[in-house]
Amino acid sequence: MTQRRRREHSLPFQKPMSVTTPAVHHLEESSLYRHPMSDAKWAATLKKVSSNLEGMDSDRVRCHVNAILKSIEFVDGFMERYCSLTCAACEDPCCHGKKIFFNQADIIFLVSSGLPAPPGQTRSQSDGMCRYLSANGCELSRKTRPYVCVWFLCETHMSHFLEEEIPVQKAMLKAFEQIRAHRLSLEAEYQTHPG
Numbered sequence: 001m002t003q004r005r006r007r008e009h010s011l012p013f014q015k016p017m018s019v020t021t022p023a024v025h026h027l028e029e030s031s032l033y034r035h036p037m038s039d040a041k042w043a044a045t046l047k048k049v050s051s052n053l054e055g056m057d058s059d060r061v062r063c064h065v066n067a068i069l070k071s072i073e074f075v076d077g078f079m080e081r082y083c084s085l086t087c088a089a090c091e092d093p094c095c096h097g098k099k100i101f102f103n104q105a106d107i108i109f110l111v112s113s114g115l116p117a118p119p120g121q122t123r124s125q126s127d128g129m130c131r132y133l134s135a136n137g138c139e140l141s142r143k144t145r146p147y148v149c150v151w152f153l154c155e156t157h158m159s160h161f162l163e164e165e166i167p168v169q170k171a172m173l174k175a176f177e178q179i180r181a182h183r184l185s186l187e188a189e190y191q192t193h194p195g
């Protein structure tokens with residue numbers, strides 16, 4: 001399986017939840033919105049999700065969002081270093097995958113975080129390239145990328161990860177675990193709140 005296909009189909013680390021992570025109501029994020037989309041449809045989707053978020057417990061939403069942001073900030077420096085060491089010379093860039101999209105959990109997080117949302121889905125046509133891929137890599141900050149683009153460790157990056165000190169490896173795995181758990185809880189609460 002190529003790097004691209006792994007990125008499109010792999011799930012993040014499936015480690016058991018620790019007591020500090022929120023209760024997880026389901027094990028997999030919805031695939032809703034994981035498809036090509038026009039910018040008009042994207043804008044309408046953001047608006048709809050924003051409207052649906054109204055009436056949710058804002059303290060709980062903020063708790064999930066802050067936990068996700070904190071963990072992304074933690075892993076960002078490591079992941080950027082791995083990219084700087086490898087991506088320019090990569091022969092099978094994962095960003096060329098055609099099935100990388102923002103999903104519903106990404107959109108809920110983007111809207112509820114207050115971060116500037118990207119102007120559209122990764123592509124409007126199924127055969128198009130990701131619109132955010134530039135000559136210098138991804139144009140989006142890690143916080144505003146589809147989550148699959150946040151956590152993905154290709155084989156080369158995994159080799160760098162395994163060179164880290166064990167406490168660093170554990171801290172990174174914990175951060176990914178936290179992100180996953182809070183995203184699942186945020187999405188579950190969004191889907192079940194009465195508004």
Ligand code: SF4
Binds near residue numbers: 087090091154157
């Ligand atoms: S993360 Fe970088 S090195 Fe790894 S598959 Fe993607 S482009 Fe290649």
Ligand code: SF4
Binds near residue numbers: 130131133
């Ligand atoms: S959003 Fe960024 S990291 Fe993800 S596929 Fe597109 S260019 Fe690559």
